Amino acid sequence: MSNLINFFAEGFILAGALVLAIAIYPISLLYTRLPTGKIRNAWFFLGVLIVAFIGGYIAYWLQHQGKLVHVDALSVPVIFFFGAVFVLLVNTLSVKTARDIRQIYTLQQENITDPLMGIFNRRYLDKRISDEVWRSKKYRQPLSIFIVDIDHFKQVNDTYGHPIGDEVLKRFAQLVKNSLRESDIVARYGGEELIVILPRTKSERGAQLAERLRLSIAEHLMEIASQCGEKSHEMQLTASIGVAGLTHNIVDHTCLIERADQALYQAKQQGRNLVVHHQEQQSQRV
Numbered sequence: 001m002s003n004l005i006n007f008f009a010e011g012f013i014l015a016g017a018l019v020l021a022i023a024i025y026p027i028s029l030l031y032t033r034l035p036t037g038k039i040r041n042a043w044f045f046l047g048v049l050i051v052a053f054i055g056g057y058i059a060y061w062l063q064h065q066g067k068l069v070h071v072d073a074l075s076v077p078v079i080f081f082f083g084a085v086f087v088l089l090v091n092t093l094s095v096k097t098a099r100d101i102r103q104i105y106t107l108q109q110e111n112i113t114d115p116l117m118g119i120f121n122r123r124y125l126d127k128r129i130s131d132e133v134w135r136s137k138k139y140r141q142p143l144s145i146f147i148v149d150i151d152h153f154k155q156v157n158d159t160y161g162h163p164i165g166d167e168v169l170k171r172f173a174q175l176v177k178n179s180l181r182e183s184d185i186v187a188r189y190g191g192e193e194l195i196v197i198l199p200r201t202k203s204e205r206g207a208q209l210a211e212r213l214r215l216s217i218a219e220h221l222m223e224i225a226s227q228c229g230e231k232s233h234e235m236q237l238t239a240s241i242g243v244a245g246l247t248h249n250i251v252d253h254t255c256l257i258e259r260a261d262q263a264l265y266q267a268k269q270q271g272r273n274l275v276v277h278h279q280e281q282q283s284q285r286v
């Protein structure tokens with residue numbers, strides 16, 4: 001009987017050490033996928049602790065080899081074993097939870113991203129612009145937006161074909177995004193039109209930023225390789241921009257967009273490659 005007890009006691013200790021060793025694997029998965037920082041370091045520390053615990057289990061086993069013959073002596077090995085199972089469960093659950101969170105994040109990102117341009121889509125734009133108008137009115141902060149529309153984009157499609165047109169739209173969106181500040185929100189409004197939301201920005205400043213953007217678009221030489229890699233096309237686009245700022249008599253975001261749209265219409269009417277600021281109805285050409 002005492003031999004059997006000893007067999008089980010030692011078995012629990014060694015099985016516990018094995019389970020702890022297995023519990024290091026989920027930690028290694030988390031460690032390799034996490035960005036460098038405090039959380040990653042904390043998981044590394046936990047891994048080191050587990051290795052120390054394995055050492056402790058083995059030391060306990062070596063000290064008590066052949067001596068765990070009473071029923072009472074079973075309690076520590078049983079606690080060792082289930083403690084190790086607990087650690088394995090927590091680590092495995094952490095990896096699965098992290099994976100789920102990443103999947104949810106990816107889905108959320110896909111839900112708000114335009115698949116062609118890689119910037120925010122119309123769904124996100126509608127929600128965000130209405131939130132920004134509400135926030136700006138509540139806290140009496142300035143807000144401006146502008147609508148950017150590529151000039152004669154139909155010609156790009158007609159001359160080079162739709163796939164090249166798509167590539168131009170993608171590059172154009174990235175160019176706009178990279179020319180603006182991190183805090184500015186760039187979204188596809190439809191077709192070849194983008195809306196840029198500038199939180200906490202007066203429309204005069206918005207018009208300056210729009211002018212800077214117009215210039216960088218006009219100066220940018222785009223080189224697009226054809227889909228089959230036969231030849232590349234170089235093109236220089238221009239864009240017209242309508243700017244509008246939030247004022248007392250604007251009741252909601254649709255009015256703000258309408259004003260920016262009217263300004264854009266004027267920019268097109270006045271010859272394109274132009275910024276028109278709705279409030280002052282002034283056009284600027286550099």
Ligand SMILES: Nc1nc2c(ncn2[C@@H]2O[C@H](COP(=O)(O)OP(=O)(O)OP(=O)(O)O)[C@@H](O)[C@H]2O)c(=O)[nH]1
Nearest residue numbers: 149150151152153154155157162165166191192268
């Ligand atoms: N390749 C491609 N073309 C698109 C997409 N969405 C809209 N377009 C094209 O964008 C063009 C817009 O044409 P118009 O509205 O006439 O405007 P425009 O030629 O840019 O002329 P202006 O705006 O007046 O300077 C159309 O030819 C559409 O087919 C898209 O996702 N991909």
